[in-house]
Amino acid sequence: MARDAWRLKVANVTSWHRSDRSFGRRRRRLTRVARVEEPVAIELRRLRDSIDNMDAALVHLLAERFKITKEVGELKRRHGLPPADPAREAQQIARLRSLASEAKLDPEFAEKFLTFVVAEVVRHHEAALGSTRSAG
Amino acid sequence: MARDAWRLKVANVTSWHRSDRSFGRRRRRLTRVARVEEPVAIELRRLRDSIDNMDAALVHLLAERFKITKEVGELKRRHGLPPADPAREAQQIARLRSLASEAKLDPEFAEKFLTFVVAEVVRHHEAALGSTRSAG
Secondary structure (H helix, E strand, O other), X not given: OHHHHHHXXXXXXXXXXXXXXXXXXXXXXXXXXXXXXXXXXXHHHHHHHHHHXXXXXXXXXXXXXXXXXXXXXXXXXXXXXXXXOHHHHHHHHXXXXXXXXXXXOOHHHHHHHHHHXXXXXXXXXXXXXXXXXXXX | OHHHHHHHXXXXXXXXXXXXXXXXXXXXXXXXXXXXXXXXXXXXXXXXXXXXXXXXXXXXXXXXXXXXXXXXXXXXXXXXXXXXXXXXXXXXXXXXXXXXXXXXXXXHHHHHHHHHHHHHHHHHHHHHHOOOOOOO
């Protein structure tokens, strides 16, 4: 991977300095490799950079979401509300499926995603409070 | 759920019109219920509205992410690149775990999340291209 990263770096550099300037033996060897792969490597890097940006956004959103479900769990506990709320969960699933369809995302995946996140919320609540359950 | 939604609506209304104005028998009955639950119901609604906003953002980000992994899959296929890239996956996991720690999100969850999303990407690729594999 480190080698690939370097190769991509070189691909970037050589796209601006594609000259017969001497960069030394190591650089020339890498440049030859980079010339073959350059456009594909650059395109792959561009797409992966976007994926990485989105993953960072997803992780930060999830971090905020867990802060709020923690608050929901505490609120319910303080006021003796039942931790589970099947009607709320059904409403969340229906809404996310609908949003997914509009965004051209597989609604099945959106539902699986919510189930996955809720399972983690449940795990947090159980760890924090004994054996409660809440989808938020 | 419809009844709960109505109750929350009333709770909102009564917080501004907590007077002896007559709203009719049905409204008075609902208002009595709402008075007991009002602050908790409003707080729960507020927290759930935020969760719903975040879930919408998550779904839309995931929709964009899948568009890009689809592009990655097509790029790799066109140029005969191997669909799987274990080094890239290891790098993604390490990065997400680190971002999660900074955001006070359980790094284990961040890793499980990426694995979950990648499994879906693989499923998409397999459905679209035969039996390839790519984490993007």
